[in-house]
Amino acid sequence: MERKYSANNLPMEGGGHRGWYQPHGLPHFDTPEIVQFVTFRLADSLPAWVEDRRETSVEMRRRVESKLDEGMGTCWLANADIALLVEGALLAFHMQRYRLWSWCIMPNHVHCLFNLKDGWRLADVVKSWKSYTAARANRILGRQGVFWQADYFDRYMRSEDQMALTIDDIERNPVKAGLCTHCTEWRWSSARRKLGGGSSDPASNFITE
Template sequence: MVETKPHLGWYQPHSLPHFDSPEATQFVTFRLVDSLPTNFANPIDRMELNRRQIERELDRGLGACWLGMSQIAHLVQQALFAFDQERYRLWAWCIMPNHVHCLFETIEGHRLGDIIRSWKKYKALRANRVLQRDGAFWQRDYFDRFMRNEEQFGRTIDYIERNPVKAGLCRHPIDWKWSSARFRSGE
């Protein structure tokens, strides 16, 4: 049994601010350690760049793209499913070759950072074993945005599930194996 903790509200543990609140629906992006060019590595530089620029860079598929390997993508997808309905409610997700998008609602007593840390920690160890490597797998920080209304919620699901199409990886959202679009369509 995981100990529940009080939520933190607005906080900034690393370079990006985060919002942790019970029953907040969050859009989160976390990425592989080598997924952005080195000029994006400095948090100050990243803050000056517009979010769309960063998204374009991620969609270019830079880095080793370990998440493009079915065995690694499957590990990550299983992590997303692991505590669905217990610690969070998973609404949408997409595992891209070098980053992950997900939309979920936190459940009282389960902090945003703890949820993401649990996804990343265990799967990084397993993925590194599969890849026969050591070292950092995920970028330390993550991006999150809480949903303010139903319209934003719907647009975010559409963005997440269309990301592989936008990146040129498939023609239709349901064609991407590592996304909620296939589940939503019943395939």
């Protein structure tokens, strides 16, 4: 069926994948099979002035990534119980709702690279990760209130080279942030959970120690 879009680039009547849409401040691209790089973060991980939406998404993303690596906010994801909870949520529906290629759980944000399976929408997958983990993380912490920041960044891969570079960027994030000296030392990422060599699919090398 032909997709029809309104003047503000939102899908018209009908379900399924949305293509380009902008429900809040950030634009998103929702389509099956395309590999997506997604970043979502804790609610207090950035000061409000960092997210000036008058800037382009590229400029804002670079500034956001730099600020996130400074480890601002409560950094609840540094709690091993909460990091394990988030990691479990990411892995739970691998090869069912999406194919997960790479991920890294930092103290105040999460990076993941995946492509959706047909029938699953980007916003719904990210919402399921965040809603499930927020409720349980708040119980672990003995608190109430907002856990994750409402929106998220996504960028789709245009080539295999870009995808390879993105996997490297994701898995080297703890090194870049000064949290370890080698990416395999970081407990909460796909780098440490991959078996040695042989497979062209990083997701097939996940281990569950």
